[in-house]
Amino acid sequence: MQERKKRRIVIASVLKPIDDTRMYEKMGKSLATFYEVHIIGHASICQPVDVPIHFHPSPLFKRLSIKRWLVRWQMLKAIAKLKPDLLIITTHELLLTALLCKLTGCRIIYDVQENYYRNIRHTAAFPKIVRPLLALYVRCKEYLAAPFIDHFFLAEKGYTQELQFPRKRFTILENKLKRPFLQQHRRKRVNDLHFLFTGTLAETTGIFIAIDLIEKLYCEDPSVRLTIIGYCAQLATLEKLRSQIANKPYILLKGGDILVPHAEILKEIESASIGIVAYPFNPSTTHSVPTKLYEYLGYQLPILLIDHISWKAICEPYHAAVVFNAHSPDIRNILTEIRTIEFYTAIPHDVYWESEEVKLLDVVHKLIP
Numbered sequence: 001m002q003e004r005k006k007r008r009i010v011i012a013s014v015l016k017p018i019d020d021t022r023m024y025e026k027m028g029k030s031l032a033t034f035y036e037v038h039i040i041g042h043a044s045i046c047q048p049v050d051v052p053i054h055f056h057p058s059p060l061f062k063r064l065s066i067k068r069w070l071v072r073w074q075m076l077k078a079i080a081k082l083k084p085d086l087l088i089i090t091t092h093e094l095l096l097t098a099l100l101c102k103l104t105g106c107r108i109i110y111d112v113q114e115n116y117y118r119n120i121r122h123t124a125a126f127p128k129i130v131r132p133l134l135a136l137y138v139r140c141k142e143y144l145a146a147p148f149i150d151h152f153f154l155a156e157k158g159y160t161q162e163l164q165f166p167r168k169r170f171t172i173l174e175n176k177l178k179r180p181f182l183q184q185h186r187r188k189r190v191n192d193l194h195f196l197f198t199g200t201l202a203e204t205t206g207i208f209i210a211i212d213l214i215e216k217l218y219c220e221d222p223s224v225r226l227t228i229i230g231y232c233a234q235l236a237t238l239e240k241l242r243s244q245i246a247n248k249p250y251i252l253l254k255g256g257d258i259l260v261p262h263a264e265i266l267k268e269i270e271s272a273s274i275g276i277v278a279y280p281f282n283p284s285t286t287h288s289v290p291t292k293l294y295e296y297l298g299y300q301l302p303i304l305l306i307d308h309i310s311w312k313a314i315c316e317p318y319h320a321a322v323v324f325n326a327h328s329p330d331i332r333n334i335l336t337e338i339r340t341i342e343f344y345t346a347i348p349h350d351v352y353w354e355s356e357e358v359k360l361l362d363v364v365h366k367l368i369p
Helices: 021-032 066-082 092-102 116-122 128-148 207-220 235-245 262-271 291-298 309-318 331-340 354-367
Strands: 008-017 036-042 053-058 086-089 107-112 151-154 170-172 194-198 225-231 251-256 274-277 303-306 321-324
Touching: 008 021, 008 066, 008 092, 021 036, 021 053, 021 354, 036 066, 053 066, 066 092, 086 092, 092 107, 092 128, 107 354, 116 128, 151 354, 170 354, 194 207, 194 262, 207 225, 207 235, 207 331, 225 262, 235 251, 262 291, 274 291, 291 303, 291 309, 303 309, 309 321, 321 331
Parallel strands: 008 036, 008 086, 036 053, 086 107, 107 151, 151 170, 194 225, 194 274, 225 251, 274 303, 303 321
Antiparallel strands: none
């Protein structure tokens, strides 16, 4: 008997690599059990080969370049050739591309991973003079496209307070951790002061707050060391970062100007003693939960956490974090708490992707049964 042909899904991004954690590890792998999945993104250092997912890498380009604008038209050609039953776009830059694809009868999901209006207005990703107009343009584009989108995924619960254009056609899919196959129970006491900072390296993610904090901790205790692993999209920020850690052998940078495979980041989480979450206050992240927070909790890694009310509430049931004030950290008290607190007196449970996978599949099954 001939096997029934699977329905085809394309997941596309302009800036994300084809092995992006959310597109590939979470959404892609979850959907590949039931559908023929294609992922379009820019080329990665290590293209995955362990699952039946089809990858379509696009050429690398600078964040502020004409190639960034042209690549979406290249993606349109690729998507039109694939003729998917469902297209999942992960950025506002592909909204027009998606609407053109909808003319062929393709269903569309807009995976809202960021509040782009706030990100553009309140971060240094673009020149200051163009931020208000660019932010307004993006938000208008989202409102105009919204009636033609079949469904929205929201990466944060808080976006229900910030965004109106999805109306009631949305599902919250948080960036929770894909559960490790082999998870060792971490020790509850911390002796080795090996700190870790992972993910996007930017002022808005707190990298300079973390470095300043580590310098002060090191002055109090020379056994302190820090590993920084992640990608920095802005050259000026990367140069400042390298300048600040120069001649500091207790601080190690991995990545920086290159994308680091997520598997390497998870290995660092497994071997570290304390993870740092140090996002300063910014309207772009007020209602967000950092992906790294789910990852640290999932691996039961003790956390040095900036004083953020909602993030403290997530960590408190598990005794997962030592909280610090970024403006006036009490260094001696931080070290004392790290060494004396019994961490993870309860095992975190609501931090894994499985709960989100159920919601993802439910939506997709209804759109393309």
